[in-house]
Amino acid sequence: MSLYVIGDLHLSFGTNKPMDVFGGGWVNYLEKIEAGFKLLKQEDICVLCGDISWGMNLEESLKDFLFIENLPGRKIILKGNHDYWWNTAAKMNTFFKANEIKSIDILHNNCFRYEDTALCGTRGWLADDELSAEQNKKIMAREVLRLQTSLMAAGDAKTKLCFLHYPPRFKNTVCSELISVMSEYGVTCCYYGHLHGDGHRLAIQGPVDGIVYKLISADFIDFTPLKII
Numbered sequence: 001m002s003l004y005v006i007g008d009l010h011l012s013f014g015t016n017k018p019m020d021v022f023g024g025g026w027v028n029y030l031e032k033i034e035a036g037f038k039l040l041k042q043e044d045i046c047v048l049c050g051d052i053s054w055g056m057n058l059e060e061s062l063k064d065f066l067f068i069e070n071l072p073g074r075k076i077i078l079k080g081n082h083d084y085w086w087n088t089a090a091k092m093n094t095f096f097k098a099n100e101i102k103s104i105d106i107l108h109n110n111c112f113r114y115e116d117t118a119l120c121g122t123r124g125w126l127a128d129d130e131l132s133a134e135q136n137k138k139i140m141a142r143e144v145l146r147l148q149t150s151l152m153a154a155g156d157a158k159t160k161l162c163f164l165h166y167p168p169r170f171k172n173t174v175c176s177e178l179i180s181v182m183s184e185y186g187v188t189c190c191y192y193g194h195l196h197g198d199g200h201r202l203a204i205q206g207p208v209d210g211i212v213y214k215l216i217s218a219d220f221i222d223f224t225p226l227k228i229i
Helices: 029-039 058-069 089-098 133-152 176-184 197-202
Strands: 003-006 045-049 074-078 104-106 112-114 117-121 159-163 187-192 206-208 211-215
Touching: 045 117, 045 187, 058 089, 058 104, 089 104, 117 133, 133 159, 133 176, 176 187, 176 211
Parallel strands: 003 045, 045 074, 074 104, 117 159, 159 187, 187 211
Antiparallel strands: 112 117, 206 211
């Protein structure tokens, strides 16, 4: 059994937002995703770091979930900024069960174990210029609390990994609130997505103050899940 990670699949089987229109690496990206997942076996685990489906609700995203269901391995998903379909865990689990989607689990206010490694995370946040300072502060506070809850659930795990959608560091921006929580709970590595195309150059990669950062946006890792363990 192995552990993998990838972010930003941006599936749109139920909507008309194919990423091929952006050209470059996104051309034929669905075929690339299928080819990339052939590395995985059914017993493997892959964390999907948000921006999974363009659907506006669960029904619009169903074909995307079925596509993911048919990929090998167990998938653990977390929310991205474009996952408008995201709902309560109870409603999502009920929807998955009703549609016989059995290989997808939800990372939200909880954690999962891979042997002695805890898989923790949340969406994260970056300040939105269209929101007030107070609104941004409230959203960040919620994300900090969710990450704390996830890491607390890790208990005595030997290794703690953090999965986010938004980058906690990029270029000159530092999300000190989330980084502080990761440091407090002894996170050794943080995987994040969100950055695409020219945004790749903004990514912070490698060790910084005791935490190793890795960008895992699908178009950055050639639509092939990155093997962690």
